[in-house]
Amino acid sequence: xxxxxxxxxxxxxxxxxxxxxxxxxxxxxxxxxxxxxxxxxxxxxxxxxxxxxxxxxxxxxxxxxxxxxxxxxxxxxxxxxxx
Numbered sequence: 001x002x003x004x005x006x007x008x009x010x011x012x013x014x015x016x017x018x019x020x021x022x023x024x025x026x027x028x029x030x031x032x033x034x035x036x037x038x039x040x041x042x043x044x045x046x047x048x049x050x051x052x053x054x055x056x057x058x059x060x061x062x063x064x065x066x067x068x069x070x071x072x073x074x075x076x077x078x079x080x081x082x083x
């Protein structure tokens with residue numbers, strides 16, 4: 001079974017996957033990588049700050065096969081509510 005590496009970046013923490021995981025194919029690795037994006041965002045977007053979340057899938061040769069991003073931008077409408 002081929003080995004794929006899933007890197008992630010939430011704007012603060014970059015994780016370079018040095019271990020990898022065995023998947024039947026690149027599509028299976030892509031599905032896991034994209035499923036990670038909402039989980040990464042869930043904790044960060046509570047602050048309301050704009051954020052971009054990134055995942056990428058690499059093969060055993062280190063070639064990036066897939067890259068996905070999820071962006072969050074929130075803005076108060078005028079007038080902003082008081083705390």
